[in-house]
Amino acid sequence: MVRNQTIKFKNKPVIIGSYSIVGPKEGQGNFGPFFNYVMKSDSFGEKTYEKAERKMVQHAIIGAIEDAKIKPSDVELLLSGDLLNQIISSSYAARDFNFAYLGLFGACSTMAESLAIGASLIDGGQFNHLVCSTSSHFSTAERQFRFPLELGNQRPPTSQWTVTGSGACVLAKKGKGPRISMVTFGRVVDYGVNDVNDMGAAMAPAAMDTLLAHFRDSNTTPDDYDLIVTGDLGKLGSEILIDLMEDQGIKLGLNYNDCGQMYYTREQATLSGGSGCGCSATVLNSFIMKKLRAGEYKRVLFAPTGALLSTTATQQGDTIPGVCHAVVIEGEEK
Amino acid sequence: MVRNQTIKFKNKPVIIGSYSIVGPKEGQGNFGPFFNYVMKSDSFGEKTYEKAERKMVQHAIIGAIEDAKIKPSDVELLLSGDLLNQIISSSYAARDFNFAYLGLFGACSTMAESLAIGASLIDGGQFNHLVCSTSSHFSTAERQFRFPLELGNQRPPTSQWTVTGSGACVLAKKGKGPRISMVTFGRVVDYGVNDVNDMGAAMAPAAMDTLLAHFRDSNTTPDDYDLIVTGDLGKLGSEILIDLMEDQGIKLGLNYNDCGQMYYTREQATLSGGSGCGCSATVLNSFIMKKLRAGEYKRVLFAPTGALLSTTATQQGDTIPGVCHAVVIEGEEK
Numbered sequence: 010m011v012r013n014q015t016i017k018f019k020n021k022p023v024i025i026g027s028y029s030i031v032g033p034k035e036g037q038g039n040f041g042p043f044f045n046y047v048m049k050s051d052s053f054g055e056k057t058y059e060k061a062e063r064k065m066v067q068h069a070i071i072g073a074i075e076d077a078k079i080k081p082s083d084v085e086l087l088l089s090g091d092l093l094n095q096i097i098s099s100s101y102a103a104r105d106f107n108f109a110y111l112g113l114f115g116a117c118s119t120m121a122e123s124l125a126i127g128a129s130l131i132d133g134g135q136f137n138h139l140v141c142s143t144s145s146h147f148s149t150a151e152r153q154f155r156f157p158l159e160l161g162n163q164r165p166p167t168s169q170w171t172v173t174g175s176g177a178c179v180l181a182k183k184g185k186g187p188r189i190s191m192v193t194f195g196r197v198v199d200y201g202v203n204d205v206n207d208m209g210a211a212m213a214p215a216a217m218d219t220l221l222a223h224f225r226d227s228n229t230t231p232d233d234y235d236l237i238v239t240g241d242l243g244k245l246g247s248e249i250l251i252d253l254m255e256d257q258g259i260k261l262g263l264n265y266n267d268c269g270q271m272y273y274t275r276e277q278a279t280l281s282g283g284s285g286c287g288c289s290a291t292v293l294n295s296f297i298m299k300k301l302r303a304g305e306y307k308r309v310l311f312a313p314t315g316a317l318l319s320t321t322a323t324q325q326g327d328t329i330p331g332v333c334h335a336v337v338i339e340g341e342e343k
Numbered sequence: 344m345v346r347n348q349t350i351k352f353k354n355k356p357v358i359i360g361s362y363s364i365v366g367p368k369e370g371q372g373n374f375g376p377f378f379n380y381v382m383k384s385d386s387f388g389e390k391t392y393e394k395a396e397r398k399m400v401q402h403a404i405i406g407a408i409e410d411a412k413i414k415p416s417d418v419e420l421l422l423s424g425d426l427l428n429q430i431i432s433s434s435y436a437a438r439d440f441n442f443a444y445l446g447l448f449g450a451c452s453t454m455a456e457s458l459a460i461g462a463s464l465i466d467g468g469q470f471n472h473l474v475c476s477t478s479s480h481f482s483t484a485e486r487q488f489r490f491p492l493e494l495g496n497q498r499p500p501t502s503q504w505t506v507t508g509s510g511a512c513v514l515a516k517k518g519k520g521p522r523i524s525m526v527t528f529g530r531v532v533d534y535g536v537n538d539v540n541d542m543g544a545a546m547a548p549a550a551m552d553t554l555l556a557h558f559r560d561s562n563t564t565p566d567d568y569d570l571i572v573t574g575d576l577g578k579l580g581s582e583i584l585i586d587l588m589e590d591q592g593i594k595l596g597l598n599y600n601d602c603g604q605m606y607y608t609r610e611q612a613t614l615s616g617g618s619g620c621g622c623s624a625t626v627l628n629s630f631i632m633k634k635l636r637a638g639e640y641k642r643v644l645f646a647p648t649g650a651l652l653s654t655t656a657t658q659q660g661d662t663i664p665g666v667c668h669a670v671v672i673e674g675e676e677k
Contacts, residue, residue, distance in 0.1 A: 109528035133467020194443035
């Protein structure tokens with residue numbers, strides 16, 4: 010049975026403020042000029058990378074609230090998640106704020122998950138102002154999911170580079186800014202990929218599943234969007250997605266791209282591109298938001314994917330399930 | 344500034360079905376006769392405890408849908424989370440269902456977090472049927488958070504026993520059953536406790552914070568509820584909560600109790616009581632739901648807490664933040 014996965018908002022929530030903070034390597038990447046803040050060092054003055062990551066989250070939340078020109082006391086709710094076990098970056102960051110907190114886990118789809126839930130809560134009339142945020146950090150992700158950096162392991166060509174960065178935005182019932190008009194909630198999809206160094210291949214089927222649901226439910230085609238952007242499929246994964254969609258009779262054209270694929274320059278040698286929750290979150294809350302605010306983009310389909318594995322699942326022989334949530338953001342009218 | 348953390352629903356979502364599944368030890372506990380299914384063994388026919396935990400989640404979801412007398416194809420969304428790294432119990436369970444999935448992390452407050460978000464989405468008119476679920480498993484939690492079982496460590500008197508169990512329920516726009524009338528979204532609270540064997544003490548301040556917000560926002564008092572129930576503060580933590588509330592001028596009387604404290608019999612020697620996401624989830628979706636359906640409880644305040652730590656945070660000297668979300672459930676009228 011085909012069921013509707015897409016919500017069209019009657020009261021389109023407004024993104025009234027946004028902020029992005031990244032590490033030095035990310036600052037030298039393709040989106041460098043668009044980020045609000047580039048850290049001088051990955052440790053951000055903290056003793057551990059984990060503490061640096063949560064400090065980035067706090068920085069992004071405060072930055073988004075300032076950009077929205079509201080008071081912190083106007084914010085009612087924070088929706089946040091990250092890649093670390095028990096999402097400590099988000100929860101410990103939330104400790105220093107006075108607003109209510111909902112912890113989420115959607116792996117690298119988290120920015121879209123927080124926007125999808127947040128926009129639904131604003132549309133439903135339950136909240137007036139809330140903050141959506143997420144983060145990732147190369148060094149915390151490497152040591153949790155792969156190997157200690159000191160080991161100096163070689164990286165296979167399909168591997169991606171976890172973005173050190175955090176993005177946040179403020180959703181409001183009223184105000185000036187780009188508006189969220191629809192969200193498509195994704196299903197968990199597993200095509201049986203078990204190579205933890207090839208996340209793009211594992212997640213591409215989830216992106217396909219959600220994009221198909223979105224086009225079907227919303228009665229739109231890829232041509233209706235100025236930009237269709239996935240999160241961190243990387244070079245390989247985004248090619249797989251294009252193939253999968255073509256098999257389904259839908260051609261993703263030049264208006265399709267992937268944040269991970271675009272993130273770093275060729276010289277930065279990150280192999281298949283950027284990844285991590287911070288990858289799509291920092292691109293959305295810098296480059297994409299700027300173009301939406303300027304009216305250059307009229308309609309963006311933001312569809313980051315998440316790989317829902319853990320080291321324990323992998324060690325027990327499990328394959329890698331993926332999920333993808335899609336958010337339609339409309340630019341400011343000029 | 345005091346801000347409102349409580350949503351009063353105009354269209355009170357109905358809990359049209361619920362289900363609880365537990366391990367053998369839990370089946371011998373005080374709620375034994377009320378659970379839908381007691382497993383013969385903690386491994387539930389699986390090769391690992393992690394796979395057993397996700398099978399429990401699937402079992403609970405299917406059970407709740409059957410109890411609701413709807414078809415699986417009527418369900419639009421699953422909201423689920425658990426204690427395992429990257430919430431694999433929920434995500435891998437979701438893989439076998441066709442509905443959209445939102446992964447949550449609120450530690451042992453997850454049942455309330457899923458109900459709070461789910462009820463808001465139903466009230467807002469975005470969904471008609473959704474499932475909320477969570478789980479925990481003694482053996483997966485011990486090896487992830489503490490020590491391998493084979494080590495045979497002694498447990499200090501403040502320690503609690505992670506419940507092996509999963510609970511799920513179906514929320515609907517219309518139908519017959521108990522109704523969710525309000526939710527209070529909690530803040531992250533940290534009073535500086537750093538003893539990982541004394542979670543009750545770490546989480547009690549979060550319970551206080553949310554209960555105070557709830558009574559203030561809803562203009563109710565403890566006397567307005569037939570039952571006020573926290574999740575897994577345990578014997579010690581619930582006494583701390585009673586003290587903390589009394590300091591704030593609010594007396595929690597005989598209508599207050601804690602699922603963890605009530606869970607096991609004295610002979611089962613679990614020291615400070617039960618814990619884990621499955622603790623409050625299985626009590627809610629068995630004993631409490633039965634009393635609500637029978638009209639014996641007219642109004643229940645369900646307020647489980649979560650400890651938002653990870654082993655990494657503890658190893659880096661962090662204290663333990665807590666969160667508590669509160670849900671008001673009204674019984675069926677007779």
